[in-house]
Structure formats: structure tokens, C-alpha cells
Amino acid sequence: MAPATSSLPRRRRGAGRVTLADVASAAGVSSITVSRVLNDPGKVSADLRDRIVAAIAELGYVPNGAARALASARPLLVAVLVPSLTNEVFVETLRGIREVLQPKGYQILIGDTGYDADDEARMLDTYLAFGPGGLLLTGLQQTEAVKLRLETLRLPRVHMMELPAPNQPAPPTVGFSQTAAATAMADYLIGRNYRRIGFLATQLDHRTLLRRDGWRASMQAHGLYNTDLEITDPGRSSVGRGGELLTQILASGMKLDALFCNNDDVAQGVVFEAQRRGMDVPKDLAVVGFNDLAASAWINPGLTTIATPRYEVGREAALRLLELMGGGSAPAPLDLGFRLVTRGSA
Incomplete structure (x- = not known):
């Protein structure tokens, strides 16, 4: 039976950074198994994965890439994945994001997924190695493996441009119908x-x-x-x-x-x-x-x-991500609406 979260030994403040080995010891598994849960959670049984995730949360473990970023003097990082860097829609979205995050000292890692879910998954793997403090993702159509990994890592994230279907559980989302x-x-x-x-x-x-x-x-x-x-x-x-x-x-x-x-x-x-x-x-x-x-x-x-409110989507998504990275609770989906503009073509 998986140990209760409260039974896991919490490291004292000042006792040093929590390591992968600490998580493995607390969960009663090998370091390789913990690493597998972080990098490819679909290959680990649900019961074992839950036990390791509980240990990660209880000990406050931060993966190595993020720990290096936090320990250095560099500004914090946010990874942003959009389908295109030439589409005016996403250029405006990125402008809204930058105007919120840059004054707060964040550097932005921007990725162009080319409307391809597999490319998005590979790019996300690359960017996670840099230890971002949060993620801004476009849409809700990530691969099942990516969704599972994001849930396992519990990294603050906000999805942009769409809204979840009614009664559909979803991460924080900013968009319109x-x-x-x-x-x-x-x-x-x-x-x-x-x-x-x-x-x-x-x-x-x-x-x-x-x-x-x-x-x-x-x-x-x-x-x-x-x-x-x-x-x-x-x-x-x-x-x-x-x-x-x-x-x-x-x-x-x-x-x-x-x-x-x-x-x-x-x-x-x-x-x-x-x-x-x-x-x-x-x-x-x-x-x-x-x-x-x-x-x-x-x-x-x-x-x-x-x-469409693409600039506002970027701005509001970035503001919500800041709240999440600061320890705030997950907000409800935000519908920014749309406006029908009539001109001479119809």
C-alpha cells in the first residue's frame, strides 16, 4: 500500500537541496524509477507513480534543470509554445505575454510547434531541461503522454486560445469559443x-x-x-x-x-x-x-x-501563470469573447 503523504520525511529548511535520491528513498524505489516517472510516466504503473508523485510533492523536489536555474543569478524562465511565429494572431499573443512577464524579470523560451502535436511534445521535452518556472501552451490537444507528464510534474501552466468543453476537467485556460x-x-x-x-x-x-x-x-x-x-x-x-x-x-x-x-x-x-x-x-x-x-x-x-482577442489572451494567460507560480490556486477558465466586425465584403 502506498504510504500516506504525511508519513514521508520532510527535509528541514537549510538541510540542502532535495535530490532525486531523497525522493527515491522516501518512496521506497530506485532513482531510475523516479527519473522514469519524471520523463516518461506512462511506463510506470499508476500505483507506483502516485507514490512517487506524493514523495515529490511532500519533499518539495525540484528537477535538476529547474534547481540550477533557481540557484543561479539568471532571471526565471517561462516556456511558451505556439503553432506559428509568422501568424499575426500568435505574434500579438506573444506581445501580450512579453508585456506581462518581462517587467517581472522573466525570460521567455518561445517554441514554434508548426501545428504538430508530436513536434510540440519533443519541444516540450527540450524546454523542460532548462527548468522553466511555468508553461504557456496553445490549445488543449497535447498528446496523452504530454498530458500525463505535465500532471506528474505539476508545473504551473495555462492553456491559451480555446475553452474546455462544458463539464470537461481542464487546466487553467484563457480563450474564447x-x-x-x-x-x-x-x-x-x-x-x-x-x-x-x-x-x-x-x-x-x-x-x-x-x-x-x-x-x-x-x-x-x-x-x-x-x-x-x-x-x-x-x-x-x-x-x-x-x-x-x-x-x-x-x-x-x-x-x-x-x-x-x-x-x-x-x-x-x-x-x-x-x-x-x-x-x-x-x-x-x-x-x-x-x-x-x-x-x-x-x-x-x-x-x-x-x-479575436489574441493580445488579451496572451496578457491574461501570463497574469494567471504568475499567480500560479506564486502559489495561487488554479483559476476557472476565462472566456474573453469575440466581436463580429461588419464591413463591405458581406
């Missing part, structure tokens, strides 16, 4: 008497699929849904790709009143290509996007879109 935002946009188009509303999805990451679900829910509720209206492309979002995809849509003979693009850059490309072909936007084809990128207000006609 991608699904509700897309539903609002589809409802707007239907309210403007558009009926053949296509959904053009690139990248196909989890947030894009949540937006598709919102569009789909609205179309189904109004009896307008048709699978032919879903147009998907796994490639990266870009202005150029938007133009190419409109070319393909027109060549297929598909008839559309409006096109809801999952990102503004794709929507901008659709507008440019439509105009190059002599089409009138929105008379011949209404076009809407998502995220309200800076250029969307300046193209002609201006792009109707969903304004």
Missing part, C-alpha cells in the same frame, strides 16, 4: 439572405475544425447544410492560397452566394482573385474571414470578420 464565433458569423450571413454559404477551411488544425462545427451548426439549424459546401485544404493558410482555392471552386462549377473563410489571409486572397476576374464583392460573392488581421480593414471592400 471558436465554435460560438463561427456560429455568429454564419447566422449573420443567413440574416443577410445568403443561402449557399460555403466554408473554406485551410490548415485544418483543431481551432479551424471548431469553426467549421460552428458554421455547420448554424447551417443545419436553418436547413441549409450540404456537405458539398465544405471545402477543405490541408495546406498552410496564406493570401496566395486563398486565390488558388477560389480558382478551383470556380472551375468546379460550384455555385455560392457567400464564402466563409477560416482565416483572414485566405479571405483576403479570395477577394483579390475575385476582383482580378472581374467579380463584384459582395454582389457576385460575399466573402468573410476570421481573426480581423490588420490588413482586413484596408482592403477594398473591407473584410467582414471575427475580431
Whole structure:
């Protein structure tokens, strides 16, 4: 039977840093087993893992990388993983994070996961070796192995950009409902008497699929849904790709009143290509996007879109991480909402 947490010997203050061997002795296992729990917890039985985690918590053990950082004169570290360093959305999120953490003396380790969960897992392993005091992660779709490791390490972390499903246990999260935002946009188009509303999805990451679900829910509720209206492309979002995809849509003979693009850059490309072909936007084809990128207000006609609080997401996530690293309790998910911006394109 696993020993009760209170029965574990607590090291006295000033008795020296708690070591891996101390944890192993308290839990009655080898140092190799403790190391395995820290680095690959899925390979250790649940009962044994619980016993070691209890010993780590009771003794206040800090993995070596973090201990070196704490013992040195360097500022504390926070690791931040985002899907892209070129996407304006995440550039703004990082700005919000930096403006909170930098004045507090934190250095930020920034990683670009490329929308790949396995790359995210490998990058996280690398960054954990530097001993960050906390983590800021994008989304809630980490691999099961990563989730298990994070729970084992109990390292303060906040997830950004999404919200957990209702009644779904989740770590601290700051974001908005991608699904509700897309539903609002589809409802707007239907309210403007558009009926053949296509959904053009690139990248196909989890947030894009949540937006598709919102569009789909609205179309189904109004009896307008048709699978032919879903147009998907796994490639990266870009202005150029938007133009190419409109070319393909027109060549297929598909008839559309409006096109809801999952990102503004794709929507901008659709507008440019439509105009190059002599089409009138929105008379011949209404076009809407998502995220309200800076250029969307300046193209002609201006792009109707969903304004997302990416700067505020970064700022609020960083503030909550500071609270957690200071010993605060885990806050409830924070919904920052969204705003539908209407312009001339629809």
C-alpha cells in the first residue's frame, strides 16, 4: 500500500537541496524509477507513480534543470509554445505575454510547434531541461503522454486560445469559443439572405475544425447544410492560397452566394482573385474571414470578420501563470469573447 503523504520525511529548511535520491528513498524505489516517472510516466504503473508523485510533492523536489536555474543569478524562465511565429494572431499573443512577464524579470523560451502535436511534445521535452518556472501552451490537444507528464510534474501552466468543453476537467485556460464565433458569423450571413454559404477551411488544425462545427451548426439549424459546401485544404493558410482555392471552386462549377473563410489571409486572397476576374464583392460573392488581421480593414471592400482577442489572451494567460507560480490556486477558465466586425465584403 502506498504510504500516506504525511508519513514521508520532510527535509528541514537549510538541510540542502532535495535530490532525486531523497525522493527515491522516501518512496521506497530506485532513482531510475523516479527519473522514469519524471520523463516518461506512462511506463510506470499508476500505483507506483502516485507514490512517487506524493514523495515529490511532500519533499518539495525540484528537477535538476529547474534547481540550477533557481540557484543561479539568471532571471526565471517561462516556456511558451505556439503553432506559428509568422501568424499575426500568435505574434500579438506573444506581445501580450512579453508585456506581462518581462517587467517581472522573466525570460521567455518561445517554441514554434508548426501545428504538430508530436513536434510540440519533443519541444516540450527540450524546454523542460532548462527548468522553466511555468508553461504557456496553445490549445488543449497535447498528446496523452504530454498530458500525463505535465500532471506528474505539476508545473504551473495555462492553456491559451480555446475553452474546455462544458463539464470537461481542464487546466487553467484563457480563450474564447471558436465554435460560438463561427456560429455568429454564419447566422449573420443567413440574416443577410445568403443561402449557399460555403466554408473554406485551410490548415485544418483543431481551432479551424471548431469553426467549421460552428458554421455547420448554424447551417443545419436553418436547413441549409450540404456537405458539398465544405471545402477543405490541408495546406498552410496564406493570401496566395486563398486565390488558388477560389480558382478551383470556380472551375468546379460550384455555385455560392457567400464564402466563409477560416482565416483572414485566405479571405483576403479570395477577394483579390475575385476582383482580378472581374467579380463584384459582395454582389457576385460575399466573402468573410476570421481573426480581423490588420490588413482586413484596408482592403477594398473591407473584410467582414471575427475580431479575436489574441493580445488579451496572451496578457491574461501570463497574469494567471504568475499567480500560479506564486502559489495561487488554479483559476476557472476565462472566456474573453469575440466581436463580429461588419464591413463591405458581406
